[in-house]
Amino acid sequence: MVGGGDFKMSEKPTKVRYIVLFVVCLVYLITYLDRVAISVAAPLMMKDFGINKLEWGLVLSVFSWTYASFQIPIGLLGDKLGARKVLAAIVCFWSLMTVATAMVWNFTSLVVVRLLFGVGEAGAFPTATRAFAHWMPSTERGFAQGFTHGAARFGGAITPLIVAIIMNAWGWQSVFYIFAAIGLAWAGFWYFWYRDKPSEYKERWGSINQAEMDLIDGGKSAKKAPPKLPFRTLLKSKNMWFLSLSYPTYCYTVWIFMTWLPAFLVEAKGFSIIKMGIFASLPLLAGTVGDTLGGWLSDKIWKKTGNGKFARRVVAMSGMLIAAAFMIPGAMADNANMAVFYLACSLFGLEMAVGVYWAVCLDVGHEYAGTVSGMMNTIGNVGSALSPLVFGAILQFTGSWxxxxxxxxxxxxxxxLLWLKVNPELSIVEELGLDKLEEEKQAKAQ
Incomplete structure (x- = not known):
């Protein structure tokens, strides 16, 4: 009996959590396939519908309006119903809107579809983050978030080439039909295979062992139901406000690379369209590496030092300062190739931070990870919405890139600097005294 017990204690954890991570990475990649495709198809769509540049700018921007507005509601829904149901549903919805994009007939119908597409994609990252709440141990959350966001950036980097090939063969409408089919296939598999908790997965599929389940939850096999978190209570969290106010600075900058980099390379650096298509992907590929490295490095530092505040802060702050430092020579370099190199270094540093941002949502959110990440991403997308407009206005006013x-x-x-006030070791439950509030509520009910 002793030998059997010793064998069980030394049992190696299975790796099911990494399969979950891989499948979530696929949906992150799909979000950017569907999101970036319309920008690549822009010339043909504008020509077919007679849309001018001002109208096209509105087509692209309305996505951000609903994308930001529905982050928190769908994050709350993900916390309530679980990532299995909610993520499958929203991927199906935005995939249907991707089909609808191929079926629009004028400017107005395209704006309406883009608004609805933004509603669907709004819940992707908060709900996927919720999926990790029961599947990733604290020392692997930074890696997981960095890896998933790296998949998103990789999707953005490969989309132009894929879209160009499909459009050349079958026309721009085929791009949206094919991408929608990919999304619907993923949603079907996710709903069939994924389970919200390792214990539920074990009951259904049986391929995860107790050692991995203990690793994920620290050996606590039973947890009491979490107290409710009203959104107005979440707004009292100073920790979340500092995190959420820092995130728009990241979003503002990353959207420069998504929207203005092609024009910068063509107009300021003299690249041809074909050369721009190749070189514009290089910073995004560098960002893919930064995504994965930043999250992994933060986890390693936490595991090595046992200091979560230092581990999360040092990686996020270093990455953002690297991005700030390389951005100026990127804009000023006379040599076009060196400009791309500097900007690639800048985006590499910037993307080192993003996995850490989302890891902190898990660190402090736990059962409320969807709600917490929804709050951060909603405020962050204010930066995304302002970025193209402010950049263009400064360029127009000064005439300088x-x-x-x-x-x-x-x-x-x-x-x-705002990261100095973020504490990843202070949970929402502890900071807001949710357990105490729940006890007082139950006492009054009695």
Missing amino acids: VYPFLVASTILVIGA
Whole structure:
């Protein structure tokens, strides 16, 4: 009996959590396939529908309106119903809106579809983050978030080439039909295979052992039901406000790379369209590496030092300051190839931070990870919405490409400093006294 017990104690954990991570990475990649496709198809769509540049700018921007507005509601829904149901449903919904994009007939119908598409994609990252709440141990959350966001950036980097090939063969409408089919296939598999908790997965599939379940939850096989978290109570969290106010500085800057980098390379650096298509993907590929490295490094530091505040802060702040430092020479370099190199270094540093941002949502949120990440991403997307407009306005007013990058660099420094007030070791439950509030509520009910 003793030998059998010793054998069980030394049992190696299975790796089911990494399969979950891989499947979630696929949906992150799909979000960017569907999100970026319309930008690549823009010339043909504008020509077919007679849409001018101002109208096209509105088509692209309305996505951000609903994307930001529905982060918190769908995050709350994910916390309540679980990632299995909610993520499958929203992927199906935005995939249907992707089909609808191929079926629009004029400017107005396209704007309506893009608004609805934003509603669907709004819940992707908060609900996927909720999926990790029961599947990733604290010392692997940074790696998981960095890896998933790296998959998203990789999706953005490969989309132009994939879309160009499909459009050349079958026309722009086929792009949206094919991408929608990929999303629907993923949603079907996710609902069939995924389970919200390792214990539920074990009951259904039986391929996860107790050693991995103990590793994920620290050996606590039973947890009491969490107290409720009203959204107005979440707004009292100073920790979340500092995290959420720092995140728009990241979003503001990353959207410069998503929206203005192609024009910068063509107009300021003299690249041809074909050369721009190749070189514009290089910073995004560098960002993919930064995503994965930042999360992994933060986890390693936490595991080595046992100091969560230091582990999360040092990686996020270093990455943002690296991004700020390389952005200015990227804008000022006379040599076009060196400009791309500097900007690739900048995005590499910037993306080191993103996995850490989302890991902190798990660190402090736990059962409320969907709600917490929804709050952060909602406020963050204010930066995403402002970025193209502010960058363009500064460019128009000054006539210089340097000043818009200088503003972004300054904003990043502010965002890095805000990390000094973020504490990943202070849970929402502890900070807001949710257990005590729940006890008082139950006492009054009695």
